[in-house]
Amino acid sequence: MRFINIFIVFTLALSAPAFSQNSIVDKLQTRKSGEGEVSIHHDSLINSLIGSNQAKAATRPENNDVPKTIVGQEAQPVKLPASAEQKTIKARGYRIQIYVGNNSRVARNEANNMANKAREEFPDILVYTYFQPPRWLCRVGDFRSIEEADSVMRQIKARGIFKEISIVKEQINIPIE
Structure with missing residues (x-):
């Protein structure tokens, strides 16, 4: 009890x-x-x-x-871009990194500026700007092979707008249909 x-x-x-x-x-x-x-x-x-x-x-x-x-x-x-309305799947692939900064507000603004420049120069390529601790990153494209990424990277380098450009292995979005 x-x-x-x-x-x-x-x-x-x-x-x-x-x-x-x-x-x-x-x-x-x-x-x-x-x-x-x-x-x-x-x-x-x-x-x-x-x-x-x-x-x-x-x-x-x-x-x-x-x-x-x-x-x-x-x-x-908020108006979504046309590419965001498209269904995608995630896969291993490559992106082109056009900016890397530290974790300051200046780096965030610079990453966004680089993203805007990339959208103006290459409107058909998707641009990704995000914070991956401890730095701000701006990357472009969703490439299944390193050869595809290399060919676009050469076109970007030829414009001479971005200082440090490299290909990085990352999870990418592949559109369905």
């Missing part, structure tokens, strides 16, 4: 926090004496992703086929 009472008290003690706070957002916004105050501003649809009670009140946007970018508490439509 004593074991059952201990078990019930233990179970209630563990489940009490689960009833009072359902998400990390609720827990962070709880005021405690002697601690700082946290205020989180986010889209109400985020609650549905993390399992909050407020998620039941949130409704989906009427136009579900338009992707959204969350800015503060407003969602704004």
Whole structure:
């Protein structure tokens, strides 16, 4: 009998926090004496992703086929490029690296500038700019063989716009159909 009472008290003690706070957002916004105050501003649809009670009140946007970018508490439509609408599969392949920087804001801006130049000069080649710790990278193309990558790399070098160009082995996107 004593074991059952201990078990019930233990179970209630563990489940009490689960009833009072359902998400990390609720827990962070709880005021405690002697601690700082946290205020989180986010889209109400985020609650549905993390399992909050407020998620039941949130409704989906009427136009579900338009992707959204969350800015503060407003969602704004983002236009996808035609290549992003195409279905792809992932495979081992090659890309041409046209920029490598460090993890600073200047390097991020420079990587984006290089990406814009590559899009202007070679509009038919996909450009990928991303942060791979500890550096910013800008790479172009999805090539299945090193020969394909080498031929495009020679064309890029001939333009003389980019300083350091190299072929890197990476997971690429191959369009279906």
